[in-house]
Amino acid sequence: MIDAQGLHKQFGTVQAVIDLELHVPQGSVYALLGPNGAGKSTTINMLTTLLRPDRGTIVIAGHDAVRNPDAVRRVIGVTFQDLVLDRDLSGREALDFYGRLYGLDAATRTQRTKELLTLVELNDAADRLTGTYSGGMRRRLELARCLMMQPRILFLDEPTQGLDPQHRAMIWDYLRMLQQQHGMTMLITTHAMDEAEILAQQVGIIDHGRMVASGTPAELIGQFGSDMVRITANYPADYQPSWLQAEWVRNWAIQNGELRVGVDHGSRRIATILDGLRADGLQVSDMNMTRPSLGDVFLQTTGRALRDEVKS
Amino acid sequence: MINATYAIWLRHMRKFTRNREELGGLLIQPILWVALFGVGMGRMLPDQSNYLSFMLPGILALTALGGAAGGGMMFLDERLRGILREYMVAPIPRLSILLGHMCATVSKAFFQIIIVVIVGVLAGAQLGGGVVGWLATLIALICFTLGFAGIALGVAARSKSIMGYHGMIFLFNLPLLFASNALYPLDSAPVWMQWLAKANPATWFIDVARSSTQSTDMSTNLLNLGLLLGFAVAGTWLALRRFNAVTAN
Numbered sequence: 001m002i003d004a005q006g007l008h009k010q011f012g013t014v015q016a017v018i019d020l021e022l023h024v025p026q027g028s029v030y031a032l033l034g035p036n037g038a039g040k041s042t043t044i045n046m047l048t049t050l051l052r053p054d055r056g057t058i059v060i061a062g063h064d065a066v067r068n069p070d071a072v073r074r075v076i077g078v079t080f081q082d083l084v085l086d087r088d089l090s091g092r093e094a095l096d097f098y099g100r101l102y103g104l105d106a107a108t109r110t111q112r113t114k115e116l117l118t119l120v121e122l123n124d125a126a127d128r129l130t131g132t133y134s135g136g137m138r139r140r141l142e143l144a145r146c147l148m149m150q151p152r153i154l155f156l157d158e159p160t161q162g163l164d165p166q167h168r169a170m171i172w173d174y175l176r177m178l179q180q181q182h183g184m185t186m187l188i189t190t191h192a193m194d195e196a197e198i199l200a201q202q203v204g205i206i207d208h209g210r211m212v213a214s215g216t217p218a219e220l221i222g223q224f225g226s227d228m229v230r231i232t233a234n235y236p237a238d239y240q241p242s243w244l245q246a247e248w249v250r251n252w253a254i255q256n257g258e259l260r261v262g263v264d265h266g267s268r269r270i271a272t273i274l275d276g277l278r279a280d281g282l283q284v285s286d287m288n289m290t291r292p293s294l295g296d297v298f299l300q301t302t303g304r305a306l307r308d309e310v311k312s
Numbered sequence: 313m314i315n316a317t318y319a320i321w322l323r324h325m326r327k328f329t330r331n332r333e334e335l336g337g338l339l340i341q342p343i344l345w346v347a348l349f350g351v352g353m354g355r356m357l358p359d360q361s362n363y364l365s366f367m368l369p370g371i372l373a374l375t376a377l378g379g380a381a382g383g384g385m386m387f388l389d390e391r392l393r394g395i396l397r398e399y400m401v402a403p404i405p406r407l408s409i410l411l412g413h414m415c416a417t418v419s420k421a422f423f424q425i426i427i428v429v430i431v432g433v434l435a436g437a438q439l440g441g442g443v444v445g446w447l448a449t450l451i452a453l454i455c456f457t458l459g460f461a462g463i464a465l466g467v468a469a470r471s472k473s474i475m476g477y478h479g480m481i482f483l484f485n486l487p488l489l490f491a492s493n494a495l496y497p498l499d500s501a502p503v504w505m506q507w508l509a510k511a512n513p514a515t516w517f518i519d520v521a522r523s524s525t526q527s528t529d530m531s532t533n534l535l536n537l538g539l540l541l542g543f544a545v546a547g548t549w550l551a552l553r554r555f556n557a558v559t560a561n
Contacts, residue, residue: 048401073403084394088327100319101402145398 001026001153001185002047007056009042009209016042018209020056024202027183029175031190031200033294035302039209040189041081041157047187048078048155061152077146081157081189083138087131091122091141094130098148116144120174136167143174154178156188160195172198193294203294205301212301217294224292224300225250227266229273231259232286243276253300260299262292316404320412321419324386328420338420341378342428345371346435353495364437369449369521370494371432373514375424376457377488381481383417384464388477391468410465410551417461418454425453445524448533452520455540459513462547466554488514493522513543 002024009017017039024030034040045051047058049069058065060072085094092113099109117126120140125133130141139159146154159175160168176199178184190196196203197217204214213220225248235254244252244261248269251262259277263269266289277284328334346364350371354363390396399409433439441449464481471477489495491505492514498506509515516536523533 050397050400070403073401076401078397078401080394080397082394084398086323086327086395088330089323093326097319097323098398100322101316101399101404103315 001061002187003059005057008054010054015209020211024185024187026185028201029179029186029199030202031188031196032204033196033298034206038206040206044155044157044189049073075152077151078155079142079146083142085130085138090127090129092126095145095148098145102149112148116147120144135162139171154184154186158190159188175199197294205298207302220297221292223251224262224296225264227263227289228292228296229261229263229266229270229289231284232257233277233282233284241276313405313408316408317411321415324416338424339427342375342424343431346431351435364435367495368432368437369518371428372425373494373517374489375428376421377460377485379417379421379424380457380460380464381485383461384468387413387465388468388471410555413465414458414461418457421457439525441525448524449521452517452537452540455544456513456517459543459547462551465551469554469558493518516540
């Protein structure tokens with residue numbers, strides 16, 4: 001449903017997106033992950049016809065997004081990271097206006113507005129100005145707005161940013177319902193790895209404008225083995241533990257004073273790793289072991305932890 | 313096209329009629345101009361009601377300019393808040409987005425202009441001219457407002473901040489009136505200023521309005537109306553060009 005190939009976009013001297021390829025089959029959810037400034041927004045803007053790529057092709061539901069943007073606009077629904085709701089309109093008016101913009105007749109507008117407000121459980125607040133809504137309510141109304149024209153594909157830029165856990169779970173439920181009951185194809189961008197793991201069948205990690213990793217969450221996580229051992233110690237700058245070249249090591253890296261080793265069986269290997277570090281004369285100050293997650297994939301491929309993201 | 317233009321216009325009108333602050337401000341502003349400037353200046357002159365009749369078209373021009381600046385502001389606000397992108401992902405012509413805003417701008421300016429005329433007449437301005445004169449004034453006013461709304465939207469399409477926009481707009485708001493025949497007859501002005509005033513769309517409009525409502529020499533009305541029509545088209549064209557440059561990169 002979404003096919004992008006060889007996408008390039010340059011702003012002045014900055015290469016925002018470089019040779020990006022992306023395929024989302026019908027009815028599946030794709031999560032685009034990446035640090036701020038990685039090119040996520042540029043990518044989503046190009047896919048939603050807001051921005052013209054310098055090079056490359058985008059085909060959305062069979063329509064060329066560059067040559068025939070209006071055809072694409074008719075089949076997609078888009079929500080933006082920074083909410084675009086007009087604070088001086090009520091929730092019902094916001095939806096009604098959106099339908100009017102697309103030329104829906106009055107009866108259909110009333111009908112759909114009612115259905116969607118029920119879907120996102122905003123019936124009670126429908127006639128209040130959206131300026132009085134909480135963050136969670138606004139996100140829900142945005143979701144309702146982009147469903148107003150019954151799109152086949154949704155593009156959701158950070159759909160749960162700034163929400164508390166309860167409201168995030170609520171949005172996730174809606175999105176899963178849309179996928180399962182309506183076969184909706186979705187592309188979401190997110191900072192939150194748990195969101196990607198829960199919602200997406202396909203994940204792409206983008207950094208400095210390039211796609212640095214892509215696949216199913218299981219594939220991406222699988223490269224780390226079944227356990228991830230993390231050990232904090234006083235590593236010298238050029239530390240090269242040659243003894244990690246063993247068949248049970250899937251993957252290792254030292255970042256921010258922490259050694260992370262993906263292994264086949266954590267509890268069996270942890271003693272070996274500690275012995276190796278001690279033999280190299282290092283002082284271990286902390287250690288733990290977890291199941292690897294998309295967060296580890298992200299850290300490995302972008303060199304940045306998600307914690308850094310929250311601050312920026 | 314027409315549908316989307318109407319939808320955007322309607323949205324602005326609904327917000328406008330709901331916003332008491334904006335309504336109140338727009339109501340009071342022209343009243344203050346007529347009551348303070350018109351009446352105050354008039355007292356210095358022997359025939360008070362005559363000056364008011366003379367300067368009322370000037371206040372109309374000022375009101376239209378203010379309305380155009382406000383229209384640009386409304387567009388900038390929607391752009392900076394990202395509301396514009398909601399229109400941009402919709403399958404509607406880009407021109408309709410612009411026209412929707414321009415129509416809303418002209419509508420709001422009209423609301424004000426009716427108030428100005430009522431207050432002006434109550435304060436003693438004498439307006440003649442009959443239906444043809446009024447119609448000519450009306451057309452001139454629409455063209456004048458559209459032209460400046462186009463310029464204001466063009467500036468707003470690029471401005472990075474509200475402060476920057478105001479800086480740009482104030483540059484050509486009041487000075488434009490001073491460099492026209494709005495507040496004083498040009499006969500006594502230096503030659504360079506007369507030329508400046510003649511190239512000023514405000515002068516074209518005020519000429520039409522003044523000669524029509526005062527039933528003086530109406531020979532230049534057709535020329536002025538033509539110039540104003542060209543100005544309206546140029547303003548729309550400028551806005552569309554800047555708008556496309558910003559959105560289609």
